[in-house]
Amino acid sequence: MADKFHRKRSSGFTLVELMVTITIMAVLAALAAPSFTGLIERWRVRSAVEELQATLYYARSEAIKRGGGIVLQKKANGTDGCQQAAATIEWGCGWTVSTAGSLLKTVSPPVKVNVTQAPSGASIRFDRYGMAGLNAHSFVISPAGSGVSSSATTTLCVASGGRIRTLPGDVSC
Numbered sequence: 001m002a003d004k005f006h007r008k009r010s011s012g013f014t015l016v017e018l019m020v021t022i023t024i025m026a027v028l029a030a031l032a033a034p035s036f037t038g039l040i041e042r043w044r045v046r047s048a049v050e051e052l053q054a055t056l057y058y059a060r061s062e063a064i065k066r067g068g069g070i071v072l073q074k075k076a077n078g079t080d081g082c083q084q085a086a087a088t089i090e091w092g093c094g095w096t097v098s099t100a101g102s103l104l105k106t107v108s109p110p111v112k113v114n115v116t117q118a119p120s121g122a123s124i125r126f127d128r129y130g131m132a133g134l135n136a137h138s139f140v141i142s143p144a145g146s147g148v149s150s151s152a153t154t155t156l157c158v159a160s161g162g163r164i165r166t167l168p169g170d171v172s173c
Contacts, residue, residue: 041143041152048110048141049154052095053164055107059097060162062104063126069099073123075109082109084144089120091139112144130162138173 013021055072063070075093077085084092092115097105118138126132142153148170157165157173167173 038152041146041150044111044113045141045143045150045152045154048113048115049156049166051107051110052115052139052141052156053166055095055097055105056156056158056164058105059124059126060130060132062097062099063128064130066099066128068126068128070104070126071098071123072096072126073098074117075106080109084109084114087120088122089116089118091115091117110141114140114142114144114147116140124158126162132158132160132162134160136160136173140170142170 059070059072072095074085074091074095075082077083077090077093079085079093082093084090092109092113094107094109096103096107116139118140119135121137124132124137137158139156139158140148140153141156142148143150146152151169153168153170155167155169155171155173157167159173
């Protein structure tokens with residue numbers, strides 16, 4: 001009979017326990033969020049570098065396959081509302097690969113990343129050997145907020161012979 005008068009205890013969290021747990025998680029998330037900024041910047045820059053590098057390899061291979069006449073060209077400022085390519089050196093609105101008026105590939109602008117090219121120019125022409133002209137080209141890719149002073153900044157070097165390599169920071173090739 002004594003069992004009739006004992007209440008069954010429910011398992012789970014009380015509202016107070018749940019609120020304390022949520023508060024602790026919010027404080028920890030607020031403390032951890034700034035440390036992810038550098039990681040996110042490095043990821044964005046790396047993604048843009050890999051996309052540009054893949055496009056350069058594609059342009060070279062198409063130039064060899066088609067006997068030259070392949071052009072890698074920056075998209076103009078204002079394309080699709082993008083405002084990251086006002087100057088000739090700025091490639092922040094993306095780029096295209098084309099031949100004799102035929103568009104082969106188009107690349108969307110990288111998100112929150114600056115892309116600049118030196119020597120300044122709106123295009124790179126590949127000949128039938130896959131060579132990128134007489135001059136070497138370099139692309140500096142950096143986070144939009146931090147600029148070239150960021151540790152995430154990477155330089156992509158394109159030798160006149162077509163060799164492509166990446167270097168950390170804003171350095172000359």
